Amino acid sequence: MPLLKTFVAAAAATLITITGAAAQQAGGTAGNPYRVMLVPADGGTEDGTKADFKPVFDAVTQTTGIHFDIKVGQTYATVIEAICSDVVEIAWFGAASYLPAQQRGCAELLAVDVNHGTSTYYSGIYARKDSGIAAVTDLKGRSMAFGDANSTSSFVYPVAMIVAAGLDPATDLTAIRMTGSHANSLKALAEGQVDAAAASFDSFEKAINQGTISAEDFVVVGKSDPIPNPPLAMSTKLPQEVKDALRGAFNTVHEAPGVSPEMIRGYGGKQVDRYDATVTDAMLAPALVTLSGVSGDLRASILEKAGN
Template sequence: MKFSSLSTIKSVLAAGLLVSAAFAQAQSANGVFRVSAIPDESPTELQRKFKPLGDYLEKKIGMKVEFTPVTDYAASVEALINKKVDMVWFGGFTFVQAKERSKNQVTPLVQRAEDEKFRSVFITTQKDINKLEDLKGHTFTFGSESSTSGHLMPRSFMLAAKINPDTDLKRIAFSGQHDSTVAAVAGGKVDAGALNISVWEKLVAEKKVDPAVVRVFYTTPGYYDYNWSVRTDMNADLKKKLTDAFLALDPKNPQDKVIMDLQRASKFIPTRAENYTAIEAAAQNAGLLKK
């Protein structure tokens, strides 16, 4: 009798665990996957770029995908670490910051092929500025303080050319966004600025800037930059689904091409944290990485 009762209790408990597991799985399946991005362009532009990708990811991972804008670069780091969002489009420097802040609990999944050798451009309207050394005594704007392509790497290359932005320039500013940097230079608010080459080429293609008036006078060598990152403790199956979804995008497919054109990607490739050691070293050398 006791044996029978014990068996019944075990059966009930086992059934309960199965129901709980099924319920948790249902909750996950019916949950919302939250995505964000560093605000290197205007919020409306980021939303526009993400919409087709979000719709695509919904089908691939079986969850509702929502884009959650953040106010600044630092907020994107905190949002991922504090589980306010599940995946973030980071620049190389913000990834390094997130990795540092989380004690290595952030994993980069994929990057665009273009991000293996990303570049920054320096722009000006001034006839007497033709190389980095000519910036001495001029006014200048970076993008966001936490931007890889709009601040960290431009600063690094300036220092390599023996130009210290803090002491050799008349004044430096931070526009906050790449397109705002172009607007500041074009509008005469500063003599020169540095930004992401991808945004520059997009603005030129869309005829939002006249390259005959605002011209590129220096293009940096290539470096690793943007990636899509998640928390390291994310479910392994979901990580794989996300990675596979990005890697499956094919520009020969018209629907995929729309997504990739908006992301300014020829294809997505796997990436790893080790790819960003040079960014981390540059940040430390420039005194920009706070531990």
């Protein structure tokens, strides 16, 4: 599949940023914790993505004695290669970055967060209210910021929305900026560097809550279909008893004594009801359909324009 080959090539290109050799697998003890890497959904800062997930990992440690060392990858491709090179045992992906790792035989699902009975979220395209952009079709002749090219909700789904509106992003947008994250794209929009930006609704809401942007200044010009929540995944090389222990830990952590509801956090740092460790790859089927529509050639043409 061309799209998968493109993702794999991008991930392989970042190998030198991680390590030249596979590290010894960790054991989950305080001295040898399981290594976790998160995709940089909100900029990849210590007070961003890492802080979003630290509470739930701390809760698992508190209730099971399993320890974790959490880091944030510089790019989505870095995280793909990290789990495929045995540099980490656990990773947090979007659907667009999990699928290449799963198809390479590196990763399998661990758990996904559930809130109000659902495990879905939304991608959006945003513009300033004074821009005159009221619909996705109005993006013709305008500039736009996307996040990481391996991101489900800051690239794949927004591109699909633009194509569904009858536009070709590579020719109908006057300029394209690849910013690397949702937060950076929203920042570029807020500073007037672009006319529109792509990001998840979770990231948009988080930026508003943090005061980075003002809700009164922006309009949502496009909202995606429901997207499967970004899953936690684990290395296929872990022993089965370890996989079972991790799934059991995340599946029950919300019920554990001493764990407060505020510790059960998901994407964007939002408090969620629980984690579901019975999730299967079939959950990602809707995302796979959208991924197949954003072909390797289309993706390549967008990245080429962004590089000019």
